[in-house]
Amino acid sequence: DAGVIQSPRHEVTEMGQEVTLRCKPISGHNSLFWYRQTMMRGLELLIYFNNNVPIDDSGMPEDRFSAKMPNASFSTLKIQPSEPRDSAVYFCASRTYSLGTGFPKTEAFFGQGTRLTVV
């Protein structure tokens, strides 16, 4: 497997523009996570999905942020409108989670991240 694939790797956009970050999880994994990393705040969990359903979006900073997972092999994180303070590295991760036991069955695998710069 190629691992978790994120695109684009780098994105530079102007303030006010819409930005869409994409993630393809590892095949067979049923949980997907979006994290944001900045120097000031470190790694923050934004939202996660189990079986394509958003479970906890309490980490999403504002209504400008939205995430979707239309199927098991694709997720997007959208920022509209973007602001300079959204500049960060955004990571996607996936793993297998057992709804029956309530515990993960594998460790989490992270993508290489998308470095977003909003100017």
Place this chain on the structure above:
Amino acid sequence: DAKTTQPNSMESNEEEPVHLPCNHSTISGTDYIHWYRQLPSQGPEYVIHGLTSNVNNRMASLAIAEDRKSSTLILHRATLRDAAVYYCILRGTGNQFYFGTGTSLTVIP
């Protein structure tokens, strides 16, 4: 989630063992202790995890205190490629996990 406390930074000489400590005094009985590391310009990667007993794998060893209020990640022979930020994470029931500030390890040649 229970919190963890780690030193901000540590240094080690190449080819010497490294002991990275983590305090988690509020750990609950069902919390697993996980370690991840993040190499420069990479996403975090899994290192090791355990519940009560010490654990070994090809990357590292995890020593867990008897009262489980602390743990130590042991790299047996540090290499330059081990220079990274190491995160100690507690994971209970549920799927979410949260990163703290981690320990930045510098390996000196």
